[in-house]
Amino acid sequence: MTHLFEPLKIREVTLRNRIGMSPMCQYWAEDGLANDWHLVHLGSRAIGGAGLVVMEDTAVSPDGRISSGDLGIWSDEHIKPLARITNFLSIHGAVPGIQLGHAGRKASCSLPWEGGKPRSEGRHLELDEGGWEIFAPSAIPFGDERPRIPKEMTIEDINSIKEAFQYGARRAYQAGFKFLMLHASHGYLFQEFYSPITNHRNDQYGGSFENRIRFLLEVVRLVRQEWPETLPLSVRLAAQDYIEGGWTLEEAIQLSQLLKNEGIDLIDNMAFGAVATGAKVPFGRAFLVADATTIKQSVEVLVAASALSDPDNGTQPEFINEQIASGNLDLVFLGRELLVNPYWPQQAAKALGQTDKISLPVQYAHWLK
Numbered sequence: 545m546t547h548l549f550e551p552l553k554i555r556e557v558t559l560r561n562r563i564g565m566s567p568m569c570q571y572w573a574e575d576g577l578a579n580d581w582h583l584v585h586l587g588s589r590a591i592g593g594a595g596l597v598v599m600e601d602t603a604v605s606p607d608g609r610i611s612s613g614d615l616g617i618w619s620d621e622h623i624k625p626l627a628r629i630t631n632f633l634s635i636h637g638a639v640p641g642i643q644l645g646h647a648g649r650k651a652s653c654s655l656p657w658e659g660g661k662p663r664s665e666g667r668h669l670e671l672d673e674g675g676w677e678i679f680a681p682s683a684i685p686f687g688d689e690r691p692r693i694p695k696e697m698t699i700e701d702i703n704s705i706k707e708a709f710q711y712g713a714r715r716a717y718q719a720g721f722k723f724l725m726l727h728a729s730h731g732y733l734f735q736e737f738y739s740p741i742t743n744h745r746n747d748q749y750g751g752s753f754e755n756r757i758r759f760l761l762e763v764v765r766l767v768r769q770e771w772p773e774t775l776p777l778s779v780r781l782a783a784q785d786y787i788e789g790g791w792t793l794e795e796a797i798q799l800s801q802l803l804k805n806e807g808i809d810l811i812d813n814m815a816f817g818a819v820a821t822g823a824k825v826p827f828g829r830a831f832l833v834a835d836a837t838t839i840k841q842s843v844e845v846l847v848a849a850s851a852l853s854d855p856d857n858g859t860q861p862e863f864i865n866e867q868i869a870s871g872n873l874d875l876v877f878l879g880r881e882l883l884v885n886p887y888w889p890q891q892a893a894k895a896l897g898q899t900d901k902i903s904l905p906v907q908y909a910h911w912l913k
């Protein structure tokens with residue numbers, strides 16, 4: 545039985561344990577540039593013992609930002625401050641990961657705490673409020689707090705975003721990241737293409753399953769060319785839309801096989817009904833695990849999931865370990881638990897009798913042994 549504290553080797557990269565910090569937008573950048581906040585935010589989770597630290601959704605083009613506070617990677621200027629972070633994470637034993645994305649029709653929002661509902665992203669900003677033009681496969685608005693109608697992307701728009709992902713991957717490598725995740729969930733651009741709810745195109749990028757997944761597959765192909773063979777590549781996708789007539793688990797399985805064929809090593813299921821309003825999501829502890837496991841049983845690919853904590857009982861080490869030990873998942877992603885408790889991996893190692901598998905930095909360990 546595999547244990548939570550057993551290393552995971554993916555290609556030539558070894559994670560010291562199966563605990564990943566889930567990507568979490570901080571909305572604290574200017575012009576997409578990483579700063580001291582990002583260094584401390586991510587660095588403290590490396591010190592805390594996570595095997596993998598995935599930096600938040602990082603926009604491959606300025607129009608792909610959810611808000612003006614998003615991190616970006618659309619210019620060479622972004623590389624240096626990111627390299628400072630990857631260097632720190634590596635020194636402290638965590639594999640530095642990055643998530644690349646484009647928010648599609650959900651871009652151009654306020655900062656979450658400036659106009660959004662509690663615990664939700666911000667509201668759409670109009671052009672005269674500091675917003676920018678938004679794009680999507682079809683000119684269909686999301687609704688709710690994001691009512692703006694996106695521009696239907698032309699083939700030139702599609703090609704330019706594909707190239708932005710390719711250059712983003714190149715810069716991510718130059719900045720020292722060792723794990724790359726494409727953000728194909730949350731109802732952002734990739735999901736807007738593969739979901740029939742948001743994609744009503746009549747060209748080669750819409751209609752059939754093959755056409756709706758084309759954009760993601762083409763990006764993966766370009767990114768895999770840039771991203772060294774020795775380094776892991778993953779996709780966070782939504783295993784289903786939870787909307788009648790929407791994207792299904794069967795399609796997600798088929799897509800996962802095609803992604804695997806293109807060199808994707810790990811699929812992370814993050815389906816929470818974010819592609820359109822009205823989704824019926826079976827929320828509950830570990831609700832994402834069953835679909836991730838189904839993908840794993842159908843396709844020879846590593847799988848991960850997040851949302852594993854229990855609102856009443858917190859993040860229980862035994863339960864998290866069980867997800868790995870039972871073969872449900874290969875890697876767990878923790879989000880909010882690590883926000884309040886960067887040392888969860890240390891505490892979990894103690895609770896599971898695995899303290900020999902984890903170490904504190906010498907600056908701390910010397911006084912605590």
Ligand SMILES: Cc1cc2nc3c(=O)[nH]c(=O)nc-3n(C[C@H](O)[C@H](O)[C@H](O)COP(=O)(O)O)c2cc1C
Binds near residue numbers: 814881
């Ligand atoms: C503040 C915050 C920001 C988030 N930003 C991102 C993000 O940038 N990319 C992403 O894929 N998911 C994002 N998420 C989702 C988390 O990565 C994670 O999947 C989710 O919170 C469920 O896991 P948890 O219950 O352990 O928090 C965010 C969540 C939070 C709380």
